[in-house]
Amino acid sequence: MTQPLLYSFRRCPYAIRARLAIASAGIPVELREVVLRQKPDAFLQASPSGTVPCLVTASDVIDESLDVMMWALRQHDPEGWLDMPDEGFDRIARNDGAFKAALDRTKYAGRYPGSDPEEQRGLASAMLAELDQRIDGWIFGRPTLADYAILPFVRQFAFVDKAWFDAQPWPDLQLWLETFLASGRFERVMVKSQPWQVGDPPVFFP
Ligand SMILES: N[C@@H](CCC(=O)N[C@@H](CS)C(=O)NCC(=O)O)C(=O)O
Incomplete structure:
Protein backbone atom coordinates (compact mmCIF):
# COMPACT_ATOMS: atom_id res chain seq x y z
CA MET A 1 0.00 0.00 0.00
CA THR A 2 1.43 3.35 -0.99
CA GLN A 3 -0.83 5.85 0.79
CA PRO A 4 -3.05 5.29 3.82
CA LEU A 5 -6.70 4.88 2.81
CA LEU A 6 -9.34 7.10 4.36
CA TYR A 7 -12.91 5.87 4.08
CA SER A 8 -14.97 8.98 4.50
CA PHE A 9 -18.36 10.55 3.96
CA ARG A 10 -18.45 14.19 2.96
CA ARG A 11 -21.14 15.45 5.37
CA CYS A 12 -20.37 13.26 8.40
CA PRO A 13 -19.07 15.45 11.24
CA TYR A 14 -16.71 12.72 12.43
CA ALA A 15 -15.27 12.33 8.94
CA ILE A 16 -15.04 16.11 8.53
CA ARG A 17 -12.91 16.45 11.65
CA ALA A 18 -10.63 13.62 10.53
CA ARG A 19 -10.15 15.36 7.17
CA LEU A 20 -9.50 18.70 8.92
CA ALA A 21 -6.61 17.23 10.92
CA ILE A 22 -5.21 15.37 7.91
CA ALA A 23 -5.35 18.63 5.93
CA SER A 24 -3.64 20.60 8.70
CA ALA A 25 -0.94 17.94 9.03
CA GLY A 26 -0.60 17.78 5.24
CA ILE A 27 -0.41 13.98 5.27
CA PRO A 28 -1.44 12.54 1.90
CA VAL A 29 -4.10 9.83 1.97
CA GLU A 30 -6.25 8.14 -0.62
CA LEU A 31 -9.82 9.26 -0.07
CA ARG A 32 -12.66 6.82 -0.60
CA GLU A 33 -16.10 8.38 -0.41
CA VAL A 34 -18.55 5.90 1.11
CA VAL A 35 -22.30 5.90 0.61
CA LEU A 36 -23.61 4.87 4.02
CA ARG A 37 -26.71 3.21 2.55
CA GLN A 38 -24.52 1.07 0.33
CA LYS A 39 -21.27 0.41 2.14
CA PRO A 40 -18.65 -1.21 -0.11
CA ASP A 41 -17.36 -4.64 0.92
CA ALA A 42 -13.78 -3.39 1.15
CA PHE A 43 -14.92 -0.80 3.72
CA LEU A 44 -16.93 -3.31 5.75
CA GLN A 45 -13.97 -5.67 5.78
CA ALA A 46 -11.64 -2.89 6.94
CA SER A 47 -13.82 -1.13 9.51
CA PRO A 48 -14.60 -3.01 12.73
CA SER A 49 -17.46 -0.61 13.52
CA GLY A 50 -18.76 -0.09 9.98
CA THR A 51 -18.64 3.67 10.57
CA VAL A 52 -16.77 6.46 8.84
CA PRO A 53 -14.15 7.71 9.08
CA CYS A 54 -11.89 4.68 8.94
CA LEU A 55 -8.19 5.02 8.19
CA VAL A 56 -6.25 2.02 6.94
CA THR A 57 -2.46 2.29 7.09
CA ALA A 58 0.14 -0.34 6.21
CA SER A 59 0.19 -1.47 9.85
CA ASP A 60 -3.08 -0.33 11.42
CA VAL A 61 -6.79 0.34 11.14
CA ILE A 62 -7.95 3.47 12.96
CA ASP A 63 -11.68 3.45 13.37
CA GLU A 64 -12.32 6.47 15.63
CA SER A 65 -12.24 9.98 14.22
CA LEU A 66 -10.44 11.48 17.21
CA ASP A 67 -7.75 8.80 16.87
CA VAL A 68 -7.40 9.67 13.17
CA MET A 69 -6.90 13.32 14.17
CA MET A 84 -3.91 22.62 24.07
CA PRO A 85 -4.89 22.58 27.75
CA ASP A 86 -6.37 19.31 29.06
CA GLU A 87 -9.69 21.13 29.28
CA GLY A 88 -9.81 20.70 25.50
CA PHE A 89 -10.07 16.94 25.82
CA ASP A 90 -12.87 17.30 28.40
CA ARG A 91 -14.71 19.56 25.99
CA ILE A 92 -14.30 17.10 23.13
CA ALA A 93 -15.62 14.30 25.37
CA ARG A 94 -18.68 16.36 26.31
CA ASN A 95 -19.25 17.20 22.66
CA ASP A 96 -19.02 13.57 21.58
CA GLY A 97 -21.19 12.44 24.48
CA ALA A 98 -23.94 14.67 25.83
CA PHE A 99 -23.95 17.23 23.01
CA LYS A 100 -24.04 14.70 20.17
CA ALA A 101 -26.80 12.78 21.97
CA ALA A 102 -28.94 15.94 22.26
CA LEU A 103 -28.11 16.93 18.66
CA ASP A 104 -29.24 13.56 17.29
CA ARG A 105 -32.42 13.69 19.37
CA THR A 106 -33.16 17.14 17.96
CA LYS A 107 -32.25 16.47 14.32
CA TYR A 108 -33.42 12.87 14.02
CA ALA A 109 -36.30 13.06 16.51
CA GLY A 110 -38.20 10.29 14.69
CA ARG A 111 -35.46 7.80 15.58
CA TYR A 112 -35.95 8.43 19.30
CA PRO A 113 -39.55 7.76 20.25
CA GLY A 114 -40.29 9.00 23.74
CA SER A 115 -37.70 11.75 23.55
CA ASP A 116 -38.90 15.36 23.18
CA PRO A 117 -36.99 17.25 20.47
CA GLU A 118 -37.65 20.67 22.03
CA GLU A 119 -36.30 19.49 25.36
CA GLN A 120 -33.26 18.04 23.58
CA ARG A 121 -32.69 21.26 21.69
CA GLY A 122 -32.76 23.02 25.06
CA LEU A 123 -30.09 20.68 26.44
CA ALA A 124 -27.85 21.22 23.40
CA SER A 125 -28.45 24.97 23.63
CA ALA A 126 -27.38 25.12 27.27
CA MET A 127 -24.08 23.52 26.27
CA LEU A 128 -23.62 25.98 23.40
CA ALA A 129 -24.44 28.95 25.63
CA GLU A 130 -21.65 27.80 27.95
CA LEU A 131 -19.26 27.35 25.01
CA ASP A 132 -20.14 30.85 23.75
CA GLN A 133 -18.88 32.21 27.09
CA ARG A 134 -15.59 30.34 26.67
CA TYR A 148 -11.74 21.48 14.94
CA ALA A 149 -13.04 18.40 16.77
CA ILE A 150 -16.18 20.26 17.90
CA LEU A 151 -16.96 22.69 15.05
CA PRO A 152 -18.38 20.06 12.63
CA PHE A 153 -20.99 19.10 15.24
CA VAL A 154 -21.97 22.69 15.99
CA ARG A 155 -22.32 23.12 12.22
CA GLN A 156 -24.66 20.14 12.11
CA PHE A 157 -26.72 21.52 14.98
CA ALA A 158 -26.84 25.02 13.44
CA PHE A 159 -28.22 23.70 10.16
CA VAL A 160 -31.09 21.85 11.81
CA ASP A 161 -32.69 25.32 11.78
CA LYS A 162 -30.18 27.98 10.75
CA ALA A 163 -32.56 30.93 11.19
CA TRP A 164 -33.30 29.82 14.75
CA PHE A 165 -29.61 29.26 15.45
CA ASP A 166 -28.68 32.69 14.10
CA ALA A 167 -31.27 34.30 16.36
CA GLN A 168 -29.71 32.91 19.54
CA PRO A 169 -27.70 35.22 21.84
CA TRP A 170 -24.38 33.48 21.20
CA PRO A 171 -22.25 36.06 19.35
CA ASP A 172 -18.85 34.50 19.95
CA LEU A 173 -20.03 31.01 19.06
CA GLN A 174 -21.81 32.26 15.93
CA LEU A 175 -18.74 34.17 14.76
CA TRP A 176 -16.54 31.11 15.49
CA LEU A 177 -18.80 28.95 13.32
CA GLU A 178 -19.13 31.52 10.51
CA THR A 179 -15.35 32.02 10.41
CA PHE A 180 -14.92 28.27 10.09
CA LEU A 181 -17.59 27.92 7.38
CA ALA A 182 -15.99 30.74 5.36
CA SER A 183 -12.45 29.34 5.67
CA GLY A 184 -10.39 27.88 2.85
CA ARG A 185 -9.67 24.92 5.12
CA PHE A 186 -13.38 24.08 5.38
CA GLU A 187 -13.88 24.56 1.66
CA ARG A 188 -11.05 22.14 0.90
CA VAL A 189 -12.25 19.38 3.21
CA MET A 190 -15.76 19.65 1.73
CA VAL A 191 -14.74 19.16 -1.90
CA LYS A 192 -17.19 16.71 -3.48
CA SER A 193 -16.01 13.37 -4.77
CA GLN A 194 -17.86 10.52 -6.43
CA PRO A 195 -18.64 7.48 -4.30
CA TRP A 196 -15.70 5.08 -4.46
CA GLN A 197 -16.00 1.81 -6.37
CA VAL A 198 -13.54 -1.03 -6.80
CA GLY A 199 -11.21 -0.28 -9.70
CA ASP A 200 -11.58 3.51 -9.51
CA PRO A 201 -8.38 5.52 -9.93
CA PRO A 202 -7.24 6.87 -6.55
CA VAL A 203 -8.45 10.26 -5.34
CA PHE A 204 -5.81 11.91 -3.20
CA PHE A 205 -6.43 14.17 -0.22
CA PRO A 206 -5.70 16.85 0.97
N1 LIG B 1 -17.05 6.99 17.03
C1 LIG B 1 -17.03 7.09 15.60
C2 LIG B 1 -18.40 7.46 15.09
C3 LIG B 1 -18.48 7.64 13.62
C4 LIG B 1 -19.92 7.64 13.11
O1 LIG B 1 -20.86 7.34 13.85
N2 LIG B 1 -20.10 7.92 11.80
C5 LIG B 1 -21.40 7.81 11.20
C6 LIG B 1 -21.64 8.80 10.09
S1 LIG B 1 -21.69 10.46 10.65
C7 LIG B 1 -21.53 6.45 10.54
O2 LIG B 1 -20.62 6.00 9.86
N3 LIG B 1 -22.66 5.76 10.76
C8 LIG B 1 -22.84 4.47 10.18
C9 LIG B 1 -24.12 4.38 9.40
O3 LIG B 1 -24.82 5.37 9.29
O4 LIG B 1 -24.38 3.29 8.90
C10 LIG B 1 -15.93 8.08 15.22
O5 LIG B 1 -15.66 9.00 15.98
O6 LIG B 1 -15.33 7.92 14.16
Whole structure:
Protein backbone atom coordinates (compact mmCIF):
# COMPACT_ATOMS: atom_id res chain seq x y z
CA MET A 1 0.00 0.00 0.00
CA THR A 2 1.43 3.35 -0.99
CA GLN A 3 -0.83 5.85 0.79
CA PRO A 4 -3.05 5.29 3.82
CA LEU A 5 -6.70 4.88 2.81
CA LEU A 6 -9.34 7.10 4.36
CA TYR A 7 -12.91 5.87 4.08
CA SER A 8 -14.97 8.98 4.50
CA PHE A 9 -18.36 10.55 3.96
CA ARG A 10 -18.45 14.19 2.96
CA ARG A 11 -21.14 15.45 5.37
CA CYS A 12 -20.37 13.26 8.40
CA PRO A 13 -19.07 15.45 11.24
CA TYR A 14 -16.71 12.72 12.43
CA ALA A 15 -15.27 12.33 8.94
CA ILE A 16 -15.04 16.11 8.53
CA ARG A 17 -12.91 16.45 11.65
CA ALA A 18 -10.63 13.62 10.53
CA ARG A 19 -10.15 15.36 7.17
CA LEU A 20 -9.50 18.70 8.92
CA ALA A 21 -6.61 17.23 10.92
CA ILE A 22 -5.21 15.37 7.91
CA ALA A 23 -5.35 18.63 5.93
CA SER A 24 -3.64 20.60 8.70
CA ALA A 25 -0.94 17.94 9.03
CA GLY A 26 -0.60 17.78 5.24
CA ILE A 27 -0.41 13.98 5.27
CA PRO A 28 -1.44 12.54 1.90
CA VAL A 29 -4.10 9.83 1.97
CA GLU A 30 -6.25 8.14 -0.62
CA LEU A 31 -9.82 9.26 -0.07
CA ARG A 32 -12.66 6.82 -0.60
CA GLU A 33 -16.10 8.38 -0.41
CA VAL A 34 -18.55 5.90 1.11
CA VAL A 35 -22.30 5.90 0.61
CA LEU A 36 -23.61 4.87 4.02
CA ARG A 37 -26.71 3.21 2.55
CA GLN A 38 -24.52 1.07 0.33
CA LYS A 39 -21.27 0.41 2.14
CA PRO A 40 -18.65 -1.21 -0.11
CA ASP A 41 -17.36 -4.64 0.92
CA ALA A 42 -13.78 -3.39 1.15
CA PHE A 43 -14.92 -0.80 3.72
CA LEU A 44 -16.93 -3.31 5.75
CA GLN A 45 -13.97 -5.67 5.78
CA ALA A 46 -11.64 -2.89 6.94
CA SER A 47 -13.82 -1.13 9.51
CA PRO A 48 -14.60 -3.01 12.73
CA SER A 49 -17.46 -0.61 13.52
CA GLY A 50 -18.76 -0.09 9.98
CA THR A 51 -18.64 3.67 10.57
CA VAL A 52 -16.77 6.46 8.84
CA PRO A 53 -14.15 7.71 9.08
CA CYS A 54 -11.89 4.68 8.94
CA LEU A 55 -8.19 5.02 8.19
CA VAL A 56 -6.25 2.02 6.94
CA THR A 57 -2.46 2.29 7.09
CA ALA A 58 0.14 -0.34 6.21
CA SER A 59 0.19 -1.47 9.85
CA ASP A 60 -3.08 -0.33 11.42
CA VAL A 61 -6.79 0.34 11.14
CA ILE A 62 -7.95 3.47 12.96
CA ASP A 63 -11.68 3.45 13.37
CA GLU A 64 -12.32 6.47 15.63
CA SER A 65 -12.24 9.98 14.22
CA LEU A 66 -10.44 11.48 17.21
CA ASP A 67 -7.75 8.80 16.87
CA VAL A 68 -7.40 9.67 13.17
CA MET A 69 -6.90 13.32 14.17
CA MET A 70 -4.24 12.34 16.71
CA TRP A 71 -2.56 9.99 14.21
CA ALA A 72 -2.17 12.84 11.74
CA LEU A 73 -1.16 15.56 14.20
CA ARG A 74 1.37 13.41 16.03
CA GLN A 75 3.24 13.10 12.75
CA HIS A 76 3.03 16.75 11.84
CA ASP A 77 1.34 19.57 13.70
CA PRO A 78 2.46 22.78 12.00
CA GLU A 79 -0.39 24.84 13.49
CA GLY A 80 0.12 23.57 17.04
CA TRP A 81 -3.34 22.03 17.44
CA LEU A 82 -2.05 19.63 20.09
CA ASP A 83 -0.65 22.50 22.12
CA MET A 84 -3.91 22.62 24.07
CA PRO A 85 -4.89 22.58 27.75
CA ASP A 86 -6.37 19.31 29.06
CA GLU A 87 -9.69 21.13 29.28
CA GLY A 88 -9.81 20.70 25.50
CA PHE A 89 -10.07 16.94 25.82
CA ASP A 90 -12.87 17.30 28.40
CA ARG A 91 -14.71 19.56 25.99
CA ILE A 92 -14.30 17.10 23.13
CA ALA A 93 -15.62 14.30 25.37
CA ARG A 94 -18.68 16.36 26.31
CA ASN A 95 -19.25 17.20 22.66
CA ASP A 96 -19.02 13.57 21.58
CA GLY A 97 -21.19 12.44 24.48
CA ALA A 98 -23.94 14.67 25.83
CA PHE A 99 -23.95 17.23 23.01
CA LYS A 100 -24.04 14.70 20.17
CA ALA A 101 -26.80 12.78 21.97
CA ALA A 102 -28.94 15.94 22.26
CA LEU A 103 -28.11 16.93 18.66
CA ASP A 104 -29.24 13.56 17.29
CA ARG A 105 -32.42 13.69 19.37
CA THR A 106 -33.16 17.14 17.96
CA LYS A 107 -32.25 16.47 14.32
CA TYR A 108 -33.42 12.87 14.02
CA ALA A 109 -36.30 13.06 16.51
CA GLY A 110 -38.20 10.29 14.69
CA ARG A 111 -35.46 7.80 15.58
CA TYR A 112 -35.95 8.43 19.30
CA PRO A 113 -39.55 7.76 20.25
CA GLY A 114 -40.29 9.00 23.74
CA SER A 115 -37.70 11.75 23.55
CA ASP A 116 -38.90 15.36 23.18
CA PRO A 117 -36.99 17.25 20.47
CA GLU A 118 -37.65 20.67 22.03
CA GLU A 119 -36.30 19.49 25.36
CA GLN A 120 -33.26 18.04 23.58
CA ARG A 121 -32.69 21.26 21.69
CA GLY A 122 -32.76 23.02 25.06
CA LEU A 123 -30.09 20.68 26.44
CA ALA A 124 -27.85 21.22 23.40
CA SER A 125 -28.45 24.97 23.63
CA ALA A 126 -27.38 25.12 27.27
CA MET A 127 -24.08 23.52 26.27
CA LEU A 128 -23.62 25.98 23.40
CA ALA A 129 -24.44 28.95 25.63
CA GLU A 130 -21.65 27.80 27.95
CA LEU A 131 -19.26 27.35 25.01
CA ASP A 132 -20.14 30.85 23.75
CA GLN A 133 -18.88 32.21 27.09
CA ARG A 134 -15.59 30.34 26.67
CA ILE A 135 -14.86 31.34 23.06
CA ASP A 136 -12.71 34.36 22.36
CA GLY A 137 -12.09 33.95 18.65
CA TRP A 138 -11.28 30.32 19.45
CA ILE A 139 -11.92 28.15 22.50
CA PHE A 140 -8.43 28.83 23.85
CA GLY A 141 -7.86 32.12 22.05
CA ARG A 142 -6.07 30.38 19.15
CA PRO A 143 -7.04 27.37 17.05
CA THR A 144 -6.49 23.97 18.65
CA LEU A 145 -7.69 20.39 18.29
CA ALA A 146 -10.78 21.15 20.40
CA ASP A 147 -12.08 23.75 17.94
CA TYR A 148 -11.74 21.48 14.94
CA ALA A 149 -13.04 18.40 16.77
CA ILE A 150 -16.18 20.26 17.90
CA LEU A 151 -16.96 22.69 15.05
CA PRO A 152 -18.38 20.06 12.63
CA PHE A 153 -20.99 19.10 15.24
CA VAL A 154 -21.97 22.69 15.99
CA ARG A 155 -22.32 23.12 12.22
CA GLN A 156 -24.66 20.14 12.11
CA PHE A 157 -26.72 21.52 14.98
CA ALA A 158 -26.84 25.02 13.44
CA PHE A 159 -28.22 23.70 10.16
CA VAL A 160 -31.09 21.85 11.81
CA ASP A 161 -32.69 25.32 11.78
CA LYS A 162 -30.18 27.98 10.75
CA ALA A 163 -32.56 30.93 11.19
CA TRP A 164 -33.30 29.82 14.75
CA PHE A 165 -29.61 29.26 15.45
CA ASP A 166 -28.68 32.69 14.10
CA ALA A 167 -31.27 34.30 16.36
CA GLN A 168 -29.71 32.91 19.54
CA PRO A 169 -27.70 35.22 21.84
CA TRP A 170 -24.38 33.48 21.20
CA PRO A 171 -22.25 36.06 19.35
CA ASP A 172 -18.85 34.50 19.95
CA LEU A 173 -20.03 31.01 19.06
CA GLN A 174 -21.81 32.26 15.93
CA LEU A 175 -18.74 34.17 14.76
CA TRP A 176 -16.54 31.11 15.49
CA LEU A 177 -18.80 28.95 13.32
CA GLU A 178 -19.13 31.52 10.51
CA THR A 179 -15.35 32.02 10.41
CA PHE A 180 -14.92 28.27 10.09
CA LEU A 181 -17.59 27.92 7.38
CA ALA A 182 -15.99 30.74 5.36
CA SER A 183 -12.45 29.34 5.67
CA GLY A 184 -10.39 27.88 2.85
CA ARG A 185 -9.67 24.92 5.12
CA PHE A 186 -13.38 24.08 5.38
CA GLU A 187 -13.88 24.56 1.66
CA ARG A 188 -11.05 22.14 0.90
CA VAL A 189 -12.25 19.38 3.21
CA MET A 190 -15.76 19.65 1.73
CA VAL A 191 -14.74 19.16 -1.90
CA LYS A 192 -17.19 16.71 -3.48
CA SER A 193 -16.01 13.37 -4.77
CA GLN A 194 -17.86 10.52 -6.43
CA PRO A 195 -18.64 7.48 -4.30
CA TRP A 196 -15.70 5.08 -4.46
CA GLN A 197 -16.00 1.81 -6.37
CA VAL A 198 -13.54 -1.03 -6.80
CA GLY A 199 -11.21 -0.28 -9.70
CA ASP A 200 -11.58 3.51 -9.51
CA PRO A 201 -8.38 5.52 -9.93
CA PRO A 202 -7.24 6.87 -6.55
CA VAL A 203 -8.45 10.26 -5.34
CA PHE A 204 -5.81 11.91 -3.20
CA PHE A 205 -6.43 14.17 -0.22
CA PRO A 206 -5.70 16.85 0.97
N1 LIG B 1 -17.05 6.99 17.03
C1 LIG B 1 -17.03 7.09 15.60
C2 LIG B 1 -18.40 7.46 15.09
C3 LIG B 1 -18.48 7.64 13.62
C4 LIG B 1 -19.92 7.64 13.11
O1 LIG B 1 -20.86 7.34 13.85
N2 LIG B 1 -20.10 7.92 11.80
C5 LIG B 1 -21.40 7.81 11.20
C6 LIG B 1 -21.64 8.80 10.09
S1 LIG B 1 -21.69 10.46 10.65
C7 LIG B 1 -21.53 6.45 10.54
O2 LIG B 1 -20.62 6.00 9.86
N3 LIG B 1 -22.66 5.76 10.76
C8 LIG B 1 -22.84 4.47 10.18
C9 LIG B 1 -24.12 4.38 9.40
O3 LIG B 1 -24.82 5.37 9.29
O4 LIG B 1 -24.38 3.29 8.90
C10 LIG B 1 -15.93 8.08 15.22
O5 LIG B 1 -15.66 9.00 15.98
O6 LIG B 1 -15.33 7.92 14.16
